Amino acid sequence: MQSSNLRGLRLALIGFGASLLAACGGGAGGGLSGAAPPGMAAPTACTNCGGALVTLTDAPGDFLSYIVNVVSLQLTRADGTTVQTLPMTTTVDFSQLANLSEIVSAAQVPAGSYVSASITLDYSSATIVVDNGSGGVTIAANQIIDGQTMQPLVKPNSTMTLSLSLPAGAPLVVTPGTVANLALDFNLAASNAITPSTTNPSTVTVNPVLTGSLVPDQSKQIRVRGSLVSTDATAGTYTVDVHPFDDDSGNSGQYTVATTPTTSFTINGVNYTGAAGLAELATNPASTMTVAYGTLDKTTMAFTATNVQAGSSVVGASRDGIQGSVLARSGDTVTLADDDVMHAQLANDMHYVPQVIATIGSGTTVTELGRSGAYNIQDISVGQRVQFTGKLATDASGNATLDASTGSAMLLPTRITGTVGTVGVGSLTLALQSIDGQPAASFNFSGTGSTSAQDALAATYVAVLPAALSTSSLTPGTTVSLQGFVAPFGSAPPDFNATTVVDFGNAQAEVAMHWPAPGEIAPFAILTDAQASIGPGMLTAADEFSMHSALTEIHAPLLSVGLTLTPDMAASNPKFVIIHQVSEKANSYTTFNDFVTALIAELNGTTGMVGLAAAGPYDAATSTISVDQMIVMMND
Secondary structure (H helix, E strand, C coil), X not given: CCHHHHHHHHHHHHHHHXXXXXXXXXXXXXXXXXXXXXXXXXXXXXXXXXXXXXXEEXXXXXXXXXXXXXXXXXXXXXXCCEEECCCCCEEEEHHXXXXXEEEEEEEEEECEEEEEEEEEEEEEEEEEEECCCCCCEECCHHHEEECCCCCECCCCCCEEEEEEECCCCCCEEECCCCEEEEEEEECHHHHEEEECCCCCCCEEEECCCEEEECCCCCCCEEEEEEEEEEEECCCCEEEEEECCCCCCCCCCCEEEEECCCCCEEEECCEEEECHHHHHHHHCCCCCCEEEEEEEECCCCCCEEEEEEEEHHHCECCCEEEEEEEEEXXXXXXXXXXXXXXXXXXXXXXXXXXXXXXXXXCCCCEEEECCECCCCCHHHCCCCCEEEEEEEEEECCCCCEEEEEEEEEEEEECEEEEEEEEEEECCEEEEEEEEEXXXXXHHCCCCCCECCHHHCCCHXXXXXXXXXXXXXXXXXXXXXXXXXXXXXXXXCECCCEEEEEEEEHHHCEEEXXXXXXXXXXXXXXXXXXXXXXXXXXXXXXXXXXXXXXXXXXXXXXXXXXXCEEEEECCCCCCCEEEEEECCXXXXXXXXXHHHHHHHHHHHCCCCCCEEEEEEEEEEECCCCEEXXXXXXXXXXX
C-alpha cells in the first residue's frame, strides 16, 4: 500500500465502523435472563453486572507478521467509568487474525451504556514483516514510525492508543442477566503505510484505525482460549477462565463452551469426538489449558465448538508451537515458511521465523479446523497451512527445527489464488499465483501426486469444488481465489479441495477519496435516487484517492469517464451513512433513495464534502460500482 492511500482508507473504515454501530442499535442479546447470561459465569462480587463479550480481529494487510504487545483494552461508560477487560499485557500477531476472531474478554462489568473502547499497543519489541511477494522483509525497529509524531516507536515512546467512540444513539448497552458483544477490528491495511512500496519496503508508518460492531463477525472462525474450570456432561459444555491469545496469566472472565456430537477434541495428543472428548476433558485437572474454535450465535452470544484442543495439544502449554505454510515435504520432513513460533518454556514468547524444518511421524496427531473426522500425516501436503506442536531446537547449521513426531498438527484453511485455465464439472485448473501470500514458485510439489508424473504443477493446478459452489461465472483468464484444504500428500490429482470461491471477475471494488477542507460543495455531476456520478476532474482533484478491484489497484487518472455509484439491488444488508466531521455525528440509512435525499439537503451550496468511501460489485466497462456500502463525510 502506498502512503497516499492511508487517509482515504482510514476514512472508509472509520465510516463503515460507524455505520455498523449506528445500524445495530443496543447490544444486549435477546431473550436472556437469570443471574448470568448464557456462556458467561455468574458474577462473584458484582450484583448489578452484565456480560461484555469482546472479540478482536484484523482486516488483512500486506504483512507476513505483525507482532506487538497488547497492553490494555478498556471500555468507558457514559458517566466516565472505565473498565479494564484485558488485565495482563499479552503478545499478539495481528497478521494471524485475518481469518479469525479472538474472544479477548468475557468479563462481568457494571451495567450501563458504554460509549467508547480503547486498545493500547506497545511496539518496543515489535516484529513487523512486510509481504513483498518473495519471502518477506523485516522492518528495522527505528523504521517503525508513529504517524502522529513521525518519530520511531521505541522506548520511552513506544506505545499507541487506538480509540473508538461509539455513536451517541448506539452505545454498548450492558444490563444484568444479558450479554452484549463488541466486535473490534484493528485494521492492518488501514493502520499502516508501507514506503516506498510493498515490493521494496523500508519503513512502516503507523496511524492506528480501530473499528467496531455490536454484532459478531460470523464470516470468521471464533477462538476462545482459557484454563479449564469445570465440565458438564449433561449439558455438553465446559467452562474456562479466559486467557486470550497465548497468555497464561491474568483472567478475562469466565466463559462456557458448548460442544456437539461431532465436535473434534485433541487432548494430550489423542483424538476424540463428541461426548467421548468431553468425558476425557473432565479427567484433566482444573487449570488445564484449552483452545476452542467454533461459531458464535449473534442473538444469544452462545459459543459452539467445532474443534477443541487441551493439555499438551495446546500451543505453548507444555509444547512449543509453529504455524506456517508447507513449502516442501520429503518423507516425514516438512519445510514450513511464514512461521510464528511460540516457546512453551518462555511465557508469552512469540517471534517470527522465515523457515522451520519440522519432523512428523506416526505419533503425530492430526486434526482439521472446522471439521471432525479421521486424519493422519498424509493429510499434510505441500501448500497446506498447518499449526504444529512439538519441541523446538536449532540444527548444526543454525536452522530452526521442530520435532512434532509425538506432537500434533492442525490443518488450517488455506487460500490459493490464480487465473482459470479450464473449467469442468465441479472442478477447474488454475495457473497458480500464490498460496496464502507465498508465490507459487516458492513451493516444491514433489511427492504430491499418486505418481511422480502426477505431482501438482503450478501451471495447471487442479481444484475440485463442492456441488454448492457454482462455476458458471468462471471463464478462462478469470482471476479467482479459493479457500479450502490441500489434497493429501501423494494423492493428487486433484491438488486442492475448495470450500469457497471468490470470482475476481465479479469481485467487489473498494474506493476511498478525500478532498482538502473546506471540501467540495458540488462534488457530483449527477445526484439522483438512481445514481451518484463523480466526474473525472473531481476524482483527480482529490488530494488522496485509493481504489482496488480484485487484485488490481486503480488510479484516478485511469477513470477517464469518471465514476458512477448506483444502488446494489441484490444487497441483503446495504448501509449508507452521512458523517458530520465537525459535530462528530453520523446518520445511517437503509435505502439509497433516503440517503441521496439527505445528501442533497446537506449539499446546500455552503457545506463541503471532504470524503467519500464506497464498496460493491464493479463493472469496469462502465466504470460503475453497484454500492452496498457508501459513506460521505461532510465538513459540518
